Structures are given as C-alpha cells and as structure tokens.
Amino acid sequence: MIIATTPAQLIEALKPLHGDIGLVMTMGALHEGHLSLVEAARAESDHVVVSIYVNPLQFGPGEDFDAYPRDLEGDVAKLDGVDVVFAPTDEAMYPRNPLVRIDPGPVATVLEGKTRPTHFAGVLQVVHKVFNLVRPHAAWFGQKDAQQLALIRTMVADLNMPLDIRAVPIKRESSGLAMSSRNTYLSQTEKEQALALSRALEAGKRVALDGGSASQTLAVARESLTHAPGVKMDYLELVDRDTFMPLTESGNGLLVTAAWVGSTRLIDNLEVVIG
Amino acid sequence: MIIATTPAQLIEALKPLHGDIGLVMTMGALHEGHLSLVEAARAESDHVVVSIYVNPLQFGPGEDFDAYPRDLEGDVAKLDGVDVVFAPTDEAMYPRNPLVRIDPGPVATVLEGKTRPTHFAGVLQVVHKVFNLVRPHAAWFGQKDAQQLALIRTMVADLNMPLDIRAVPIKRESSGLAMSSRNTYLSQTEKEQALALSRALEAGKRVALDGGSASQTLAVARESLTHAPGVKMDYLELVDRDTFMPLTESGNGLLVTAAWVGSTRLIDNLEVVIG
Numbered sequence: 001m002i003i004a005t006t007p008a009q010l011i012e013a014l015k016p017l018h019g020d021i022g023l024v025m026t027m028g029a030l031h032e033g034h035l036s037l038v039e040a041a042r043a044e045s046d047h048v049v050v051s052i053y054v055n056p057l058q059f060g061p062g063e064d065f066d067a068y069p070r071d072l073e074g075d076v077a078k079l080d081g082v083d084v085v086f087a088p089t090d091e092a093m094y095p096r097n098p099l100v101r102i103d104p105g106p107v108a109t110v111l112e113g114k115t116r117p118t119h120f121a122g123v124l125q126v127v128h129k130v131f132n133l134v135r136p137h138a139a140w141f142g143q144k145d146a147q148q149l150a151l152i153r154t155m156v157a158d159l160n161m162p163l164d165i166r167a168v169p170i171k172r173e174s175s176g177l178a179m180s181s182r183n184t185y186l187s188q189t190e191k192e193q194a195l196a197l198s199r200a201l202e203a204g205k206r207v208a209l210d211g212g213s214a215s216q217t218l219a220v221a222r223e224s225l226t227h228a229p230g231v232k233m234d235y236l237e238l239v240d241r242d243t244f245m246p247l248t249e250s251g252n253g254l255l256v257t258a259a260w261v262g263s264t265r266l267i268d269n270l271e272v273v274i275g
Numbered sequence: 276m277i278i279a280t281t282p283a284q285l286i287e288a289l290k291p292l293h294g295d296i297g298l299v300m301t302m303g304a305l306h307e308g309h310l311s312l313v314e315a316a317r318a319e320s321d322h323v324v325v326s327i328y329v330n331p332l333q334f335g336p337g338e339d340f341d342a343y344p345r346d347l348e349g350d351v352a353k354l355d356g357v358d359v360v361f362a363p364t365d366e367a368m369y370p371r372n373p374l375v376r377i378d379p380g381p382v383a384t385v386l387e388g389k390t391r392p393t394h395f396a397g398v399l400q401v402v403h404k405v406f407n408l409v410r411p412h413a414a415w416f417g418q419k420d421a422q423q424l425a426l427i428r429t430m431v432a433d434l435n436m437p438l439d440i441r442a443v444p445i446k447r448e449s450s451g452l453a454m455s456s457r458n459t460y461l462s463q464t465e466k467e468q469a470l471a472l473s474r475a476l477e478a479g480k481r482v483a484l485d486g487g488s489a490s491q492t493l494a495v496a497r498e499s500l501t502h503a504p505g506v507k508m509d510y511l512e513l514v515d516r517d518t519f520m521p522l523t524e525s526g527n528g529l530l531v532t533a534a535w536v537g538s539t540r541l542i543d544n545l546e547v548v549i550g
Contacts, residue, residue: 007435098433103378132435158373160282160407
C-alpha cells in the first residue's frame with residue numbers, strides 16, 4: 001500500500017495501476033462503516049484508493065475541526081486490499097484559498113445545510129478535487145450522510161462527471177446506534193442516550209408500515225425524540241429521498257434527523273415508504 | 276468526422292480513439308481565430324474534438340442569444356483534421372436547470388463580469404461539463420477572451436482538473452480588428468469605427484514601450500477610445516495579466532476593453548509591460 005501525501009505523489013502512485021479504480025473518501029477515524037465501503041469498492045474494482053483527509057472547508061466556525069480524531073497509522077492498519085491511501089496535507093490540497101468553487105445550490109440550504117451553512121460547499125469542493133485527481137470509475141459513499149450523498153449525485157449529474165456514485169447502507173452497532181467517527185466523543189451514558197435517534201426513526205417507520213400518513217409518521221418520530229433524556233433535537237424531518245424536499249403525501253421517504261447528545265452532534269436517517 | 280449531438284453519442288464517438296485528445300470549444304460561426312485553435316490542438320494531439328454550442332447559460336437577458344449566428348453545416352465544412360464535432364442540443368446539455376453550479380468567484384465580478392454578471396458562471400458551467408465529457412489532455416482557448424481564459428485556468432487549478440489549458444494569440448484582420456463571430460453584426464461603416472478598439476490599445480502600448488507609467492498608459496488608451504466616433508466605451512482598464520486586478524505599478528499588464536459599436540458589443544485586449 002502506497003501512502004501519498006500530495007497530488008503529485010498520488011498521480012505517480014496511480015500510474016502503474018491498470019483497470020478500474022474504485023474510490024472511498026473518508027476523514028479517517030475509520031470504523032466498520034468505512035470498511036464496508038472499502039469492501040464494496042474492492043468487489044467492483046481492479047484497484048482501490050482510500051482518501052483520508054479532515055477537510056477544513058467543510059467545518060464551520062466553532063465546529064469540531066480541531067477536535068476531530070486523527071490517527072493515520074491506526075487507520076492504515078485497518079485497511080486491507082487497498083492500493084493507495086491519499087492523505088494530503090492542507091497545503092497540498094489548498095495551495096491557495098480557492099477562487100473558483102462549487103456552488104451546491106438549494107439542496108445545501110435545508111436540514112444539515114441550515115445548521116451548517118458552508119458545510120456542503122466545502123464537501124463538494126474536496127470531493128470534486130479528489131474525483132479529478134483519482135479519476136475513479138466509481139466512488140462509494142455511506143447512506144449515513146444521506147444529504148451529502150444526494151448532493152454528490154446531483155453534482156456528478158449536473159457537471160457530467162465521468163464516474164458512478166454508489167451508496168452503502170448505514171452500519172449500526174447491535175444497539176441500533178449508527179456508526180460514526182464522532183461516537184468516540186460520547187461517554188457511556190451519552191452513548192445510551194444517543195440511541196434515541198435510531199429509536200425515534202424506527203418509531204416513525206412503524207407508523208408508516210402500519211399505513212400511517214406522512215404527518216403521522218413524522219409526528220410520532222418527533223415526539224419520540226423530543227422526550228428523550230439528554231438529547232436536544234436539531235431537526236427531524238420526512239423528506240423525499242431524491243429531492244430532500246418535505247414529503248407530505250405518499251412516496252419514497254427518508255426520515256432524517258440531527259441532534260446533540262451532550263456537546264456532540266449526531267445524524268441518522270431511515271428509509272420509509274408512505275402510502 | 277463524426278457529429279455527436281448528445282453526450283451519449285459523444286462518448287460513443289470517443290471510444291475508438293486512442294491517444295491524446297485535444298479540445299477546442301466554440302460557439303460556432305467559425306473564423307480564422309477558431310481555426311488557429313484547431314490547428315494548435317492538432318499539432319499537439321492524436322485526435323481533436325471541436326464543440327460547437329451556443330450556451331444559453333452564458334447569455335444574460337437582452338443579450339444576443341437569439342441573434343447569435345448559427346450555421347453548423349458551414350462550420351463543419353471549415354474544419355479539417357477534426358475527429359469529432361460535438362454540437363449538442365440544449366436538452367442534451369441541460370436536461371434540467373442545473374442545481375449544482377460552478378461559482379466563478381471574485382475575478383468574474385470585474386470588467387466583463389460587471390456588465391455581464393452571470394456570464395462567467397455560465398461559461399465555466401459549460402466548459403466544465405465538456406471537459407468532463409471529452410476528457411482531453413489539453414484544451415485550447417483564444418487570448419481574445421482573456422478574462423474567460425484566466426477564469427478557466429483558475430477553475431482547472433482550484434478543482435484539480437486533469438488537463439492543460441493552452442492560449443492562442445488573437446487573430447486580427449489586416450486592419451487590426453480582432454476577429455470575432457460578432458463582427459458579422461457590423462455594417463461596413465461600423466467595421467471601420469470598430470478599429471478604434473485596437474487603435475486605442477496600440478496607443479496605450481506605445482506609451483508603455485516609451486517607458487510610460489501605468490496611469491499614463493491607461494490614460495492615453497482611454498483618451499483615444501473615448502473620442503472615437505460611433506463608439507461607446509464600456510470599460511478600458513489596465514490589469515495584471517494573471518489576477519485581473521488593476522495594475523498600478525510595474526509588471527506584466529493587459530490592456531482590456533469592451534465597447535459598443537452601434538448595437539454590437541466588442542472586446543479586445545493587448546499585452547503591455549509597465550516599467
């Protein structure tokens with residue numbers, strides 16, 4: 001496995017590789033969710049590149065950019081069957097403050113984008129750069145970051161980027177907690193309190209399965225999360241799976257939520273079908 | 276020569292081509308300026324793709340999108356040694372109003388961008404899309420659209436796009452008039468009046484060659500254009516060649532101008548060295 005820390009090193013490392021390259025982009029602090037992405041990429045690619053980069057552009061002021069867990073050595077040890085790890089420095093990724101940027105558009109202004117107004121512009125900038133550097137046949141992303149996934153698909157379509165975007169289901173602890181690098185911030189008590197997110201989504205899903213309407217589904221899920229101890233809801237919404245606009249009638253929906261557990265902000269989502 | 280009118284047809288036409296693909300993007304109404312780009316691309320590429328597309332996104336309300344000359348058959352007849360012409364329909368290029376867009380940043384707000392506030396966002400969107408569809412080793416652009424060229428270079432650098440951008444000098448009539456598809460709008464009288472643009476730039480250049488300062492160079496060029504009959508100056512500025520910010524001291528400068536001759540808006544530019 002080659003570890004490249006600059007675009008030039010990456011391009012050099014890719015030269016001898018022939019065939020389809022699969023890409024998995026991460027911010028490190030790898031858990032089973034990431035490893036399931038790598039596995040999916042390996043199954044459909046001749047070679048796999050994993051990027052490990054805590055992208056400053058996608059963190060807002062007061063967010064956890066400095067605190068975000070970084071352990072390149074530990075991460076690399078977890079990777080198997082990966083040809084190249086791209087772990088660039090900030091200077092290599094952003095030799096200057098970029099002048100030309102990706103404008104993520106309206107989907108970036110709702111839900112996560114409301115609380116984190118510059119987040120998705122930063123995500124799309126780095127995703128775009130790494131797509132161009134690696135030139136993969138496909139890239140694998142987790143369904144956990146559902147809105148990010150939708151925006152990346154939109155970018156690829158609107159800019160005719162030459163690759164496929166593949167989604168991999170959320171990996172959960174046996175408790176139901178969605179795996180996240182940010183779970184390392186949680187105390188044992190908080191980890192139990194955090195189960196309220198997945199429980200609220202499941203409560204909503206049961207309503208939908210029983211033939212409940214969109215508003216009934218949403219109300220039950222919100223009620224569940226609102227009364228959970230130690231949890232402060234940021235949002236819990238029922239949206240259309242593709243457009244991320246509110247789903248008020250029947251259709252393929254996604255219950256999406258973000259909440260603070262102590263000082264840690266967590267997200268989760270669950271597919272539901274209304275009607 | 277294959278003429279592709281959809282991205283799918285283009286990708287199909289590119290499949291059998293091996294080696295380096297050179298790209299020339301045009302809006303058609305081809306003149307010697309365009310053909311010099313094609314020739315430059317041929318000299319350094321195994322294959323050449325020419326796009327011919329009047330991109331609606333780069334025209335503002337009240338501009339000449341409808342009037343812009345279109346003659347695909349005539350254009351194709353002028354092309355020699357070109358493998359593929361990409362002449363897409365609007366529906367093929369923009370199956371929907373794009374949600375994710377290129378934000379061209381600060382350089383797009385001055386000069387051309389001041390008069391045409393949405394112009395460069397539209398240019399970069401279509402350039403970006405065609406780069407992704409053709410995946411050329413290099414693309415050739417005319418120095419005539421100097422600000423466009425600077426923005427495309429900035430986009431390629433800031434987004435790590437995997438190609439080289441090459442500039443080709445302005446082609447001029449023997450009179451000095453910069454070649455432009457929009458020259459077809461000009462009456463014979465207007466064509467003579469339009470010489471005021473290149474004359475003003477040349478007047479400024481003589482001042483610079485004689486050791487004049489930035490402000491002297493600019494003043495003489497402006498004075499020349501301001502008093503030219505039948506011409507209404509939009510702007511005439513002296514800018515840094517790379518940043519397009521005003522050049523007030525010594526350095527590699529560019530005299531850039533836009534002016535209306537009758538109802539036709541023309542642009543021109545000329546390199547000058549101050550100090």
